Amino acid sequence: MDCQIQIDNLGFNYGTRMVLEDICFSVEKGSFVSVIGPNGSGKSTLLKLITAVLKPKRGSILLQGEDIRFMNRKEIAARVAVVPQNTSIEFDFKVMDVVMMGRYPFISKLKGEAKEDVEAAVSSMRYTNTLHLADRSFMELSGGERQRVILAQALTQSPQILILDEPVSHLDLQYQVEILNLIRKMCLDNKLTVIAVLHDLNMASTYSDSVLMLKDGKIRYSGTPLEAFTKSSIKDIFNTDVYISVGEIGNKPYIYTLTKPHIESRNKSVHVICGGGSGSDIIKELYFDGYDISSGVITIGDQDWKTSKDYEAEVAEEIPFTGISDKAYLLNKKLMLKADYIVLADVYFGRANIRNLDILLEEEVKDKMIYIISDGTFKERDYSEGSALELYKKIKANSKVRLISKKELLEELVRQDLNYDS
Amino acid sequence: MIVKHKKGTTLLILITALLVSFLLSVRHGAVDIPVKEIINIFLYGEASTNSSILIDIRLPRVILAGLIGAGLAAVGAVMQGIFKNPLVDSYTLGMSSGAALGAVISIITGISAGIFGLATTGVFAFIGSICTLFFVYSLAYNKKRMSTNTLLLAGVAVSYFLASVISFLMMLNHGKIQHIVFWTMGSIATASWSKVLAAAIAIMPGLIILMFFARELNMMAMGEEAAQYLGVRTALIKTILLLVGSIIVGGVVSTGGTIGFVGLIAPHMIRFLTGSDNRSVIPFSALLGAILVILSDTIGRTIIQPAEIPVGIMTSIMGGPFFIYLLRKQKLNKI
Structure with missing residues (x-):
């Protein structure tokens, strides 16, 4: 040289x-x-x-x-x-x-x-x-x-x-x-x-x-x-x-300075079930408000996967087009159990990711606070010929599950934190 | 590519003005010599009372005035370039006072009495000039930074101090007062061919050296570091220029005393006309300086005849207000 x-x-x-x-x-x-x-x-x-x-x-x-x-x-x-x-x-x-x-x-x-x-x-x-x-x-x-x-x-x-x-x-x-x-x-x-x-x-x-x-x-x-x-x-x-x-x-790094006032950790964690970009906004917003994030199961290369990585979320990930393996399923479950809150984003469901709904019906998970981002369009997002919708209905029946809009989510979490602490 | 006609025109005007002022100065004085007679004396060597006045008194005086003016103005231009301050010259930096003290010391100690009298005085003046310059410089150069205001204040303060030392020496040496006053006021009434020779030896080579480094001085105007990046050995060149400047001031002061403001006014006017390029500022300032001192001296010795106003007083009368004008002007940074 x-x-x-x-x-x-x-x-x-x-x-x-x-x-x-x-x-x-x-x-x-x-x-x-x-x-x-x-x-x-x-x-x-x-x-x-x-x-x-x-x-x-x-x-x-x-x-x-x-x-x-x-x-x-x-x-x-x-x-x-x-x-x-x-x-x-x-x-x-x-x-x-x-x-x-x-x-x-x-x-x-x-x-x-x-x-x-x-x-x-x-x-x-x-x-x-x-x-x-x-x-x-x-x-x-x-x-x-x-x-x-x-x-x-x-x-x-x-x-x-x-x-x-x-x-x-x-x-x-x-x-x-x-x-x-x-x-x-x-x-x-x-x-x-x-x-x-x-x-x-x-x-x-x-x-x-x-x-x-x-x-x-x-x-x-x-x-x-x-x-x-x-x-x-x-x-x-x-x-x-x-x-x-x-x-x-x-392929260059781009650096943002963080000017938000409390980037300090809240010591609360949120697990986001998402994919196809449905979770990115949520992950960013929660991150900037000091929550620790995890997410899953998402396929590698998915936009939500990328966002999760950028924002230091722990991710239960899966190779594209293969459906959710047991390994990813279990990791996802582990992350959910670790989290204080679980959020189900308004993700599209098909054969490949339907197990992300199954998981919400597991006994151990039922005690968790589960927030479902709901805009009343689940039917349109169901590409599994109805099986996802069926699971969805069962999940909604759980008493600890709340339907909420994206906008209200952060506010609600903060309110919960205050209850928690007091 | 570069519009040079402005510089060409300026040069032409300056040379014409120098010739005109030379003629005026040779013609007028205690005795007016008509131009026709001047030509006769020069061309045909006509001998008369006027011819000896012309050859032995007036001619050396005018030439000395020209040399002194040229030296002071060129040194002023260079000092302003080096210190990036439009208000410095050999006078405001205290160099002239230092040179005067050196000259006075050589006189009262009697060292200058011998054959090499003028040369000795010149050397003493040079030493006084350069010592003062470095003293003032070191006063202003504090913590690796040079404040232009401090430089000026230090120069003026040191000038005052040296002036009072000279006054004190005058007090102690009644017999030589007349002699010493000459240094403090600046006068070329005692001009002679030997003085012209001494001044020429000290000033002319110096002028050439100053002009030789005009390009480097230009580059140093961008900042010393920037000049170094371009390949200029700034420390060396600065040392050379300051040394040569001191030699010139030594030559000026030992033959004409302290003459103020010429070094300030001439470069400033030239820059106003042609820009900051030292390749023209230095020679043009020298020409204008010569013109200014020749005219000042002519006015000084004709205006209140039969008495004479020393040339130093004349230049100060004209230069003082100009200095104040410069001080008040907003664009002081323009060099």
Whole structure:
């Protein structure tokens, strides 16, 4: 593999304050690596070390196999370009002049700018859609335009490695996406290697091939976004509870921060009998209100199965199209007995899942509180030629069974909890 | 690609203005010399009373004024670039006062009495300038951050302190007061060809070096770190520029005393006309600085004849209000 950056045992400290410790990683050509971590975790210091703005106290950094300590500024700048956080200083330069600064490592002091230097500037401006701004003053530009010009400047350096320090955090959403799309495209098309500090975990997840998660100067987690971004890693790094859903955008994890007030557990559990999407809403709502969830029997790959997995429900699962095996049936029963409440969602019944009704008639289950989500359409949901309806009627006869609408369910459960407790 | 005509026009105007102000300054004074006679003296070497006034007194004075103005303005432009502050120049940073103190010390100790008098004074002025600069810089540079306001305040405070030290030295050295006043007010009334030579040696190479690093200075305007990312060795270049700036200020002060505000006004006007590109700001400021000092000196020595107003007072009278105007202006960040 073509290794662009190799970092070994890197360490840095300001006086006695340790900023980075035991940093080891390597970056392959053409990959997009994001560095994630809270403020003060050492992200910026890491970037400054890679660009030789700071000198490492320990360890080594190899840039395309060469030790960075033995390279001079221009040699580094000819390979590594940086898009800094934001360029806030006001100066009245022409955009073209700003972009041309990117050629500094290549322009000889005595010969001046060559034709190829101007060509490089023009082509990177075309690429970043800033060519029409060439004669404008940099000062007059909007934030998004400025950042694109700075990106053009970095590209004019014709770098093999591009380093981005929160390149988009001050930009409107439109420009954030625009710029990151551009950079991602260059990764794929031109084999540009990118190391980016990104604030937004979902941006990092969407655009990166791999992520490094830093805390207190150490790499705590690394890997593909799918490997590295987990509830527990994010809790550890950012001390924040999140919910992660996979598969909504490619095969990338999507991270939701949980802002609901009481995500604390109620120490009450609910078992949901569902399938075909009938239980997803219920599972989500109960989850966000602090209930522990289990569900079953659901076939693998079913929407409710996916939701259950996402929301950490214990699931009695079954292979598709086979009907409910004894094993799944028993697991389902076990989960039901463990639960404080049982909910029967408005699921369709056919030969394959009819045993989910059988189970509700078992002796041991009869003592449980059973809520049936009822909208009076059971008949239409019965595809078992009447046998499901028969079971359904028997279940309804049980005194502990209540019919309820989806809307009222949560309210009812909470009321029950209060009775329980008092 | 880049609209350069603005810069071309500006350059043309500046050169014309410099020639005009040169002629005006050579012509007017205690004795007015008609242009026709000036041409005759230059072209045909016509000898007369006026010719010796012209060659021995007025010409060196005008050239010295031009050199001093050019040096001060270029240094001002560079300092503003380095510190990213439109209000700094050799005067507000205390460099001029430091140089003046150095020069005064060389005089009262008698070191400058020998053959290399002017050179010694120049070296002392340079040392005073650079020591003050680094002192002011270290005052403002606190916890790895540089506050532009602190820099300015430190510069002004140190200037006051040095001025009072100079006054104190004046008190102790009655006999040399006349000599010392010259440093504090800024005057080129005693201009001579040897002073012109000394000033040229200190200022001209410095100007070229400053212009040589204009591109780097441009890049440093984006922030020192950003410049490093682009391949600029900022620490080295800053050191070179500050050293060269101090040499120029040493040359200026040892031959003309402390002359304020030129380094502030000229770069500002140039940026207003042509933008912040130091590749034109430094040479254009030098031209404008030369024009300003030549004109100030001309006005100073003609307006209340037979008395003379020292050029330093003239530039301060014009520059003070301009400084206040800059302070009040909202867009102070524009460099």
